[in-house]
Amino acid sequence: MKDYLKEAEEGFSPLLAIEEASRCLLCHDAPCSKNCPAGTDPARFIRALRFLNEKGAAEVIRENNALGAICARVCPQEKYCKLGCSRSGIDKPIEIGKIQRYITDFEANLKMNILKKPERELGQKVAIIGSGPAALELAALLRMKGYSVTIFEKDEKLGGYLRYGIPSYRLPNDVLDLEIKRILDLGVEHKVNHRVNDEEFKKLKELYDAVIVATGYELAKTLPMFETHHEVELATQFLKRAKEMNGDIDVYSDVLVIGGGDVAMDVVTTLKRIGTPRVIDVVYEEFSEFRASEKELAEARAQNVSIIDGYVPMSYDGITVNFKHRHLDSVISIKPKHIILAVGQVARMQFGLDYEAGEVKTTNYRVGDSNVFVVGDIAHGDKTVVGAVKTAKEANYFIDNFLTKERAK
């Protein structure tokens, strides 16, 4: 339990932060900044730190990304900013996430208030359904422009997957709480334990000038052979359960996890951190095509999770799961005490939205010519936190344009 709540990665000390910033080559056309989907501009904040301007660095991060402290911790940087870092030509990329975390921790310690309340109220109302990363970022951006923003959240607390999915040792609750508080302090209204149904959705469209759907990939996928076996747990249910109980949940001696994405890695490391003796993760992909981020896979390996790659589940009789290798003539049978499926998530079909390949059909995040916009996982783009922030920043532009035109009418 202690292992579950304690942040796994140590932060930089001031000494190490400045040393790391000094490794940065301060590139002319920095690949890191070009590669950040959220436009957090690492080159700029690293340069600020390099020139001993920590406060300025905090301003750069916060003004570019209202979830800067969260992205610092959960972003798979090796796929974005660290990819193409010129320093790799000498040794290894700059630890950009850790520098970002150092600066946002500095910001929190100094209780800096960088995001500013709007100077004027525009008088238009926006409803946001959901409160995950895309919803939070968009709420901040629209509120700072002067729109009245109300968030509708089905769960008890705000945060969506950040709150109920990502384990505490990767994203401590106090970090998430502070990021949300900063956004609420701008004057964003919110309703929790409030699931919007199709009927209410219609009303919201009339009551609000714009309605934003940011409901994410709410439902966990399953596999046909497990459908009737209710003892098999879905990854998102398990992670939510662990998070709500601060890791204080029943421990099985042998747990089989099926899946190899970041969610699966969160499941296996959570299992280890709450004290599960044996965790076996069977993955469809082979290591050469693994989907989980480097950091998450490394963490799972460090926790001594047994990872078996390249196997497909074939059958389950309530006791034994049989797998077959995708290419080799090889079968394995596992009789675990508990099974958790981490084979992906999908959107809940609701509000009469039109889906294609898991994403709502939109033009510039707008549904047809209605006042409904879509952000986050169900919009087109990477299904990561930073991808969600990107959709929010882009949608903000189009929503503001739409509302500005409406205002002029």
Place this chain on the structure above:
Amino acid sequence: MIKKDLSIEFLGVKFKNPFMLSSSPVGNCYDMCAKAFRLGWGGIVYKTLIKDPCDECSPRYDTLRKEGTSFVGFKNMEQLTEHPLEDDLRDIRRLKKEFPDGVLVASIMAGNDEDWKTLAKQVEDAGADMIELNFSCPQMTDTHLGSAIGQNPDLCRQYCKAVKSATKLPVIAKMTPNITDMVEVAYASMEGGADAISCINTIKSILNVDLDREVGLPIVNGKSSISGYSGKAVKPVALRFIQQLRDNPKTRDVPISGIGGIETWRDAAEFILVGASILQVTTAIMQYGYRIIDDLCNGLMHYMDEKGVDHLSELVGLANKNIIPAEELDRDFKIYPKIDNDKCVGCGRCFISCYDGSHQAMEWDKKLRRPTCNTDKCVGCLLCSLVCPVGAISKGEVVFKPGRGEKRKTKDIVV
């Protein structure tokens, strides 16, 4: 982003911020200066104009490095402008027209009164806001040019007088640090009519010697020369000269333009606290580009915010009164080191430095690999805290020396 007013008035001219390019390779033509203005620099001292353009050598730079750092010091052999005078005057005219709010200072140098006067008139006609007299270029050895002027009070006075007779513009004399006492030459310049002092130009130097070819660096066809040293490493020398100008009744009130190793807003704030009102930068720009203006300005705004001041001028010279003659320092007490064993990584560097460089007070537990301070031997020099790589040693207990500090309390000692 924080917004604070960084503007400051200097010789009746308003600067939107105190940061200027110094007269050097970084302000050598229209394109460079225009880019600097666009990126937010408050002013530019255009590279020194002289009647006949200079003929430069190749290569012309060298650096002083220190382990993992990029260079700490920089050597430059470039002299003055390489362009025909009319080209530079044209660029100055164009810059002033396109960037009316940017302060443009023309730096000039000559070898006789007439040439000084002619140049002063020409740059005034071209629209310069003020004139800086280059009394200090260290890369020339003529007795009537460059730093030879700044070492000779009579020449300083004479040339200032000549320039002031020819122009109505404010005049700054740029001094050389290749001198023991700057007050005499600065005061002579003021007697000649100089309105302000720029301090310092670069320090005459040899940075490195090539061991195979037995010649200083950089090597110009087998030979090298003594020339100007700049960058972070010269900041302490610059701060000292400024303090001495501010400390002497003759030069106390002269406005100062501070130069020497400014790279971060912290450096800038240090120059302001010892008495500089505006600041000039070259080496950091050569190393990192004009973009350093972003953090110079933003960092200084945050500093003003922390200090609770609305005008930069309120900070000028605040440190002067706290820098006093060494004999007047309070020597009644000593401060023992405080060792944080949680931070200590057990390298023993404090032990080595204390033994070999101080008073053998640090003791080393071989088993635990941790230091302890023997206060019987400790003199409170705190060398240990300076060499500690992890900041585990800080200022600890304050004690009065035996027989000293009666009727005084250690808590009153400012540590």
